[in-house]
Amino acid sequence: MEYWPTTLPQRPLQDGATMTFPDNRKVTKMDAGPAKVRLKATTAPSPHRYSYAMTKAQLDYFKAFYITNTHYGADTFYWPAWWLSDNDATPVYLQARFSPEANPPSYVPNDHEFTVTVELEVWE
Numbered sequence: 088m089e090y091w092p093t094t095l096p097q098r099p100l101q102d103g104a105t106m107t108f109p110d111n112r113k114v115t116k117m118d119a120g121p122a123k124v125r126l127k128a129t130t131a132p133s134p135h136r137y138s139y140a141m142t143k144a145q146l147d148y149f150k151a152f153y154i155t156n157t158h159y160g161a162d163t164f165y166w167p168a169w170w171l172s173d174n175d176a177t178p179v180y181l182q183a184r185f186s187p188e189a190n191p192p193s194y195v196p197n198d199h200e201f202t203v204t205v206e207l208e209v210w211e
Contacts, residue, residue: 088162089157091165091166091167091180097169100140104137105135106133107135130210132209133208133211135207137205143201153192160191160192182209186206187208190206192205
């Protein structure tokens, strides 16, 4: 399995970052009364949405990573969980993938950089 490249930013921009609790519920509607709710599985991914500030060279590297290494987001990879690391010298990695429920990554020019937005599913 691939790792998030070290040539890319290891910490996202804090503005607009979201981490959502996993939804691991299976809801079955009943003919009468409240719906039945149970667990789908023993674990579920958490939806995360982040933006990264990247240079043109980093954007090119990210495109190659997305297209070639993760096969347009189909494959999982190890992603740096910046909030679990006590310093940048010892990163903690979690299994992640680009969310199949969301749009592919996007980018917007911003002065001399690009703001790249990704939506991930992260297994904690």
